[in-house]
Amino acid sequence: MSRTSSAHPDPTAALRGGLPDRYLTPEDIAAMFGVPLETVYQWRKKRTGPPGFRIGRHVRYDPVDVRAYVDALRTADAEVA
Template sequence: MAATAANDPRSTLRGGLPDRYLTPEDIAALLSVPLETVYAWRKKRTGPPGFRIGKHLRYDPAAVRTWVDSLSADNAA
């Protein structure tokens, strides 16, 4: 399913990530992985750290960037 420019999280990028908290769908779109992978990462505690606002799961863009950077550093070593 292709995302339109209006709801594509990559369309609001500034400094690489949007200026708002990210949803699991945003993470999947930004990293080009299936949504199920994002939930599997959460269950295994291997993905970016998320938090709940009521029943809604959200991710801090800065924490996502740190997580991605840590993966890059691990692969470079």
């Protein structure tokens, strides 16, 4: 049994339709959007990226909130085009 596929599912799966059954880390968000980790931290600081929350000193992202953020971006982009 492979631990890599079940222990750490592909973070881009959330954007392809299948939401992970765990909260996402900043590293997951960076991998999903193909941006540097520092960009994710800047988004959080400026409140321009997907909404995150703290669990102690750790930041986590709910996959449902990330999906809603992406959907909102798509809607805004379609209205501009």
